[in-house]
Amino acid sequence: MSYENDQEMNTLKVIAETLNRSNDLEQMLQTVLVKLLELTKLETGWIFLVGEKPHFRFVADVRLPPALSWGEKKPMCTGSCSCLNRYWKGDLVDPINIIECKRLDDAVQYDWGETRGVTHHATVPLAAGEERFGILNVASPGKEHFSKEELTLLQSVAYQIGTAVKRTRLFHAQEKRAENYANLNEVIRLIWKTSNLSTLANVVVRESLDKFHWPVVGFYTREGTALKLKSSETNHVPDPLPDQIPMEVKNEITLSFKQQEPISINHESRVVEGLSSMAVPITMKEEYIGILFVAGPDPEAFSDSDREVMQALAGHISLAFESIRLQEQRGEMLLYEERRRLARDLHDSVNQKLFSLSLLARGAKEVISTDFPALKDPLDEMLSLSHGSLKEMRSLIWQFRPVGVEEGLVTAIQKYAEHLGVGVTFDVEYVPDFPRTIEEALWRIAQEALNNVSKHASVNSVAVTLNESVDGVTMKIADYGKGFDLSPKKSGKRSLGLTSMKERAELIGGSLHLDSRPGEGTTVKVFLPWKPKGESS
Incomplete structure (x- = not known):
């Protein structure tokens, strides 16, 4: 290469003009690399955009030798090399005169094809100020040395490229931010049209996937000692979300819920292996409601504007929850x-x-x-x-x-039993914050069971046990009265009340079991799942 001042200035001028012609980042890098090699008379070159280790993207190349371009350029898209390792360690600050190329060495070792005499390359970091973006590599057959002037020119070009990358990314970030907020308005409008809590999660997930094109969207709410998946959808990704996550499990969803702050993970999600993810808490006043969760395969899947939009969306979901609750x-x-x-x-x-x-x-x-x-x-x-x-x-x-449960289920049962003249002993370690449908069902079943004790058991006391689990809540009401024969012919009028209790439990996806024998008392055991029947998962 000849590096007279006027030729150098002309090269930089042409490169600058080329960089300013497009806001399509990869097209711009490809075009400028072609122009750079044309002006410097070098044979080949390639560009990596580099993220946090081990993530990088092979984004531009010109006249790669066959040994590096086979299999849709597979040797360039996978694995590490000396220049990338130096970049990640922070050692690649200035242009390096010559680096032996591991990819070329592998090509020779494994006989991948013709290298066209290229054995080494110069490496130049792409940066703008303190921000680093990637690596520019250039080479020619048999060339093992670049002069100081050549490296200075390459550094100047690399700085121009780095500045253009920064400008383009800022342009796209602003463009995406505007698009995200326009989409946010659409999603919010549909959220505020929702009139019941059972469909709110479905609306949020469906519209978020449709408007923002996030590959995975899930909506979790707290139920008992776990976070339950109320709704989820995916876009060209198999549904990977667990149906429930116990609170003791450590991942970005439980961490976000406990800390009540957004959690973002790049390519190392503990919820969906191998994906990037973001979890944002949904809170109504002092009540922790749940988590809005999104995930995708791109290590840079979620921009700053995505995070802003998710937090704004979570805020509106919280307000919608409060409005529907009111x-x-x-x-x-x-x-x-x-x-x-x-x-x-x-x-x-x-x-x-x-x-x-x-x-x-x-x-x-x-x-x-x-x-x-x-x-x-x-x-x-x-x-x-x-x-x-x-x-x-x-x-x-x-x-x-x-309904009678304003003071809580246990108090309501106690008062109703007193009304019937029946004493109650409770075995309850903890009374969870029941969903309304579950609390009312337990209350009505308890009423009917106490009515049966009052009418038929010939005792004036019962034992009530209440236990919760990850799956749901179990209530047992036991008396030590005279019991009865469960056969339909002998259960008589009781069968109507027993059928009513069973139907009430099954209506929301639960089950009811009755155990009774003459002279041995009666036990009613009901299980109700946290997720009522008919609610989408």
Whole structure:
């Protein structure tokens, strides 16, 4: 190469003009490499864009020898080499005159093909100020030395390339940021159209995948001692997300939930092996709700704007949760008022009439049973039926009152048992924050079980056990009364209440088991999963 000042200035001018023609990074690097070799009369060259070890991308090349270009240039796209190792160690600051090329040495050793006489190359770091972006390598057959002037020119060109890489990345970052926020507005608009919590996770996941094109999107919520996957979708990636993650497991999802801060992992996700990932917590006031999780195969899959957008999205999800929760509470208040009205109406009408009927039957029995002995048994039956109906009506009125769990499930069971005159002993280590559907189902099943004890067991005490697990919650209600035969012919009227309890459990994906024998008491055991039936995973 001839390096007269005017030729050097012309080279830098042409390179600068070439770099300014495009914002397509890889196209720009390919074009400028062609121009550089044309101006310097060098034979071949290639460029790596380098990230954190061991990640790099082979992005441009000109006239690679066959030994390095076979298999869609596989020798250049995999494995490490001396120049990359120096770059990662921080030793590659200035142009290095000649480096023996491990890739070329391997080509000779393993007979990959013709090297066209290229045995060494010069290596120049691509940088702009303190930022480093990659490596420029150039070579020619038989060339084992570059002069100081040649290296100075290559360094100047490399600085121009580094500056152009920085400019292009900033351009694309701003472009992506604008696109991300436009997409965020679309996702937020659809989130705020959602009116119930059971579909919110599906909307968030589906729309995030569609608008942001994140390869993997998952929505986890806390249920008991684990984070449960409420919804997930993938884009050309097999669904890798675990259905549940116990809190004691250490990964970016549980860490983000516990620390209540975003966690980003490059290519070393503990949730989905080999992918980059990002987890952002969703919090409503002081309540920890769950995690929005995204993942992808690119080590640089998530930009700063992706992180900003995910945090903004998580904020809107939290607000949507709060809004839907308030709407549900308003609905519950309306139901509360309606139950109060029904209870009041039943008390004022049917209950009073049954009470009057009971008094009339008792009075009639005392007045006429002596004179008309044939009426004694019918009057006794009438009195018994009126007492039974009155008791059942009072229980019905009690059930028509508000749901009854405002003070907690255990307190509600205790109060209802006291209302029936039944004593309760509890074996409960910890009462979790139940989802509303589970709490109401447990409460209604407990009511029916206590009703059965009051009516049939001939005892005035029960034992209630409540246990939670990763999968769900188990409640047992046991009495030590007279028990009964479970065969349909002998269970009689109890079968209706037992069927009702079983159907209530199965409605949300649970199960109910009854164990009873004459003289050995009765145990009702119900299991309800954290994820109610019908909610998407």
